[in-house]
Amino acid sequence: MARSKQTWTGAGSAAGYVLRYLTPMRRLMLDIVGGEKEADRALAILVAHLVKAGFSGHDKGRLRDFLVRGIRSAAKAGYDEAIGERGKNDSLEIAEPKEKPAPPKMELAQVESPQWRAYWRDGILQRSWRSLERYQHARRYDRITHPHPAGDEAPREDLIHDVLRVAMSYPNESLESWAGRVTSSTGRKVKPEEAQNQLELARIRFAQQIADEVAQTLETPDPAMIQSEIKALGLGKAFAGVKVQA
Structure with a gap:
């Protein structure tokens, strides 16, 4: 039914291949974290991980399932990073500390979420x-x-x-x-x-x-x-x- 023999599991560059699907990834990440800055930071964390570790042996099944799990992990990592940065600001007694980040809406990042599909x-x-x-x-x-x-x-x-x-x-x-x-x-x-x-x-x-x-x-x-x-x-x-x- 398809002519192409190239699949995501055989991609030479995990990060390069995944970037083909940045638009749907960013749409879901925006729903999860709520802001463009936060979404872009979380996606940067995900791409950096793929550059460093590739698919890390998780290149099985459907790419969209792999990506939604990666989006979940990156959203959490971005949130933890933001909380850590806020803690540093508090310890330095900055007059106007950053507003506490909103927790990511992990319930939106499900493998069979109609929104993600x-x-x-x-x-x-x-x-x-x-x-x-x-x-x-x-x-x-x-x-x-x-x-x-x-x-x-x-x-x-x-x-x-x-x-x-x-x-x-x-x-x-x-x-x-x-x-x-x-x-x-x-x-x-x-x-x-x-x-x-x-x-x-x-x-x-x-x-x-x-x-x-x-x-x-x-x-x-x-x-x-x-x-x-x-x-x-x-x-x-x-x-x-x-x-x-x-």
């Missing part, structure tokens, strides 16, 4: 959209630099990101309207039949990108595990009527 799902989708956009740009560049002989042109995929975005943003509009919107945003005349063709290609490519992204967050990315994670994250709609490569 939603953040993680959004992160997978964002990465899939970026991958689709990069592919679209590559196709445009390829068409310019390596034109095909007349009558031997590969299927056009130089608008797949734009067409899919429009179709999802305006689901109740007609194909003609989508074509008009893409024409306005790209400056290239797009007929309804071309918009339809590129939309079909886009749905296949987007579903494949999601499958690839999910696979890279699993220890064992076999088809059953990938399908199970897609279902758990509520991403199954992207695969309706679409067949992706094995």
